[in-house]
Amino acid sequence: MAMKEQPKTIYRTMQGKEIDMGKLINQNETTIAVGNMRVNARGDKIGPGGQIVQTREDMLAEKAKADKDFE
Numbered sequence: 001m002a003m004k005e006q007p008k009t010i011y012r013t014m015q016g017k018e019i020d021m022g023k024l025i026n027q028n029e030t031t032i033a034v035g036n037m038r039v040n041a042r043g044d045k046i047g048p049g050g051q052i053v054q055t056r057e058d059m060l061a062e063k064a065k066a067d068k069d070f071e
Contacts, residue, residue: 008020008022009021009022025041028041029041029042030042032046032050040052042056043056043059044056045059
């Protein structure tokens with residue numbers, strides 16, 4: 001399940017090359033992020049071997065339910 005298509009954000013480098021940042025983000029969303037949070041670039045929780053344990057959407061739904069129950 002891919003994230004929504006990013007709007008066309010094309011930047012021009014100092015050397016005149018064009019870089020489409022939306023395309024770059026979509027290509028690398030399953031790359032494991034650097035740090036100690038154990039997530040990929042999209043925000044999914046990663047377990048041993050790089051397997052997705054919990055998706056970003058599931059975590060957001062749990063947070064919304066917890067916030068709703070708190071009220």
